[in-house]
Amino acid sequence: MLRVATPILLPSLGALLSDRAGVINIGLEGMMLGSAFTGVIVSAYSLQWLGPETGAALGPWLGLLAGVAVAVLMALLLGFFHLRLKADLILSGIALNILGSAATVAIMYELTGDRGNTSNLRSLVVPFIQLPSFINDIPIVGPFIYGVFNNQSVMTWVAFLSVGVVWYVLYRTPFGMHLRAAGENPAAAESVGIRVVRTRYMALVLSGVFAGxxxxxxxxxxxxxxxxxxxxxxxxxxxxxxxxxxxHPIGTGLASLVFGFFDALAIRIGSLQIPSQVPQMIPYIATVMALVIYALQARQTLRVRALRAAEGENFNAPRWRAIQRLSVLHVFLAMIAVIGLIVSANLLAAPNAFGGPDSANPLAAGIGVISIILIAASAPFIARVERTASHALLSAAVSTLSLAVYLGLFLALFFEVGVALAIGAILGAAVWLVLGGRRLIQRDQRLAPATS
Incomplete structure (x- = not known):
């Protein structure tokens, strides 16, 4: 799943940086295509330019540098059109995507005579990192760590380490403060001496690096x-x-894992005897779900602001931020349950791909019922954000149960089902507490003696 999530996480970090600077990088798709194509061509021809041995050693890194350079140039081109020539950002980004798609095919045909792929070129790959074998012998957690992290590409390690780097840059450096100021209030940033245009150019360059x-x-x-x-x-x-x-960088990393899971699910379902369109639409369903979650989160923010106005000086901002985070958690859990309904529908629509009706139909019914129960359990907390505070223990139970099911299904690949569900429940309770449940419980405990 990490391998599948990597090409989503890297451009997502680039999108995050450009968004926070106030320039939406619509051209990420074209930049990724340009980088991917350039990397393959440069790495393949480096074997001719440098010889077999030197080319094999340096070719992947030369391809990486060349690919990233092309993506950065495309990002600068987008910045030039929008920031210098004042062209519409959306149209400029779309034009860049069209350029990336068309130019790669045209050049590929000139170099290889093929419009589909570069399979007749001996392209190289970046190194893969092998973990020490003793990690697999560590009790309980060893097989999980070794199975997930062993034999991963250097790019995968770079992607997930970059989450921490981006967080540090955004929130612990002057450049990060300038970047956020340029996006949140450019006029105020200019008034204190921050060069907004230059900052946005730099954000686009970093976005191009990650896309590359x-x-x-x-x-x-x-x-x-x-x-x-x-x-x-x-x-x-x-x-x-x-x-x-x-x-937020950490939230972006977690969301990328979710999309990576959906991509991996699409690949796994694609190996079954079902219409190819079904697995192909799963990542895009996930994208629509993400936008729904964002819209509901914005709606909840407005609700919290209304409550702030109603409570006046008695408004407890940290407590309501915790409530809002937990409400978003319920939205997220409900959206995953929607995926369960889609899987259930696929089981019913193509039972022969899952071992026949006798095995597929009961499984579909079970997944469907569980998904409906989890959606119904989370719905009250989504409809009214304040219910998370008034029914904190119920919120904890729903979150723990939902995460126990979801995480248990994943952990069952490495542990027995009972152990996987238990670990999932523990992690689910921990997630609820970390996101703000601990604050709600502490407040209720403080209020209990006063009430009595």
């Missing part, structure tokens, strides 16, 4: 060739991921 790394992973890590339009909309999905993650 994502493209390199697609053609030199995920695969070892370039295919026409191989990004398959990941650049557009990357625009929605920061919204789901609350425009």
């Amino acid at each position: 790394l994502g493209g390199i992973h697609m053609s030199m890590g995920y695969l070892n060739l370039f295919q026409r339009d191989m990004t398959a909309g990941r650049g557009f999905i990357a625009l929605a991921v920061p919204l789901l993650g609350g425009n």
Whole structure:
């Protein structure tokens, strides 16, 4: 799943940086295509330019640098049109995407005589990192860590380490403060000496770097060739991921894992005997769900503001932020349950692909019933955000049960079902407490003696 999430996470971090600076990088898709194609071509021809041995050693890194450079140039081109020539940002980004799609096919045909892929070129791949074998021998957690993190591309490690780097840059450096100021209030930023245009150019450059790394992973890590339009909309999905993650690096990383899970699910379902359109639409359903979550989150923010006005000086901002986070958690859990309904419908529609009606229909019924129960349990907390506070223990129970089911299904790949569900329940309770449940419980405990 990490391998599949990497080409979503990298451009998503780029989208986050450009969004926070006030310039939406619509051209991520084109930048990824340009980078993916350039990396393959440069790495393949480096074997001729430098010789077999030197080319094999340096070729992947030369391809990586060349691919990222192309993505950065495309980002600068977008900045030039929008920031210098004042062209519409959306139209400029769309033009860049069309350029990336068309130019890669045209140049590929000139170099290889093929409009589909570069399979007749001996392209190279970036290195994969092997973990020490003793990690697999660690009790309980060893097989899980080794199974998930072993034999991952360098790009995967770069992607997830970049989450922490981006967080530090955004919230712990002067540049990050300037970048956020340029996006939140450019006039005020200009008034205190921040060069907004230059800051936005730099944000676009960083966005291009991350998009370029994502493209390199697609053609030199995920695969070892370039295919026409191989990004398959990941650049557009990357625009929605920061919204789901609350425009925060850590949230963006977690949201990328969710989209990676849906991509992996699509690949797994695609191996079954069902119509190919069914697995292909799963990532895009997830994107729509992310936008729904964002809209509901915005609605909840307005509700909290109304409550702030009603409570006046008695308004407890930290407590309501915790309530809002927990309400978003319920939205997220309900959206995952919607995916369960889709899976249930697929089981009913194509039972022969899942072992026949005798095995598929009961499974579909079970998944459907559980999904409906989880949606119904989360619905009250989604409809009215304040119910999370008035029914804190019920919120905790619903969150713990839902996460126990979801995480248990994943952990069952590594542990026995009972152990997986128990670990899922513990992690679910921990997530609820960390997101704000602990604050609600502490407040209720303080109010109990006063009430009595």
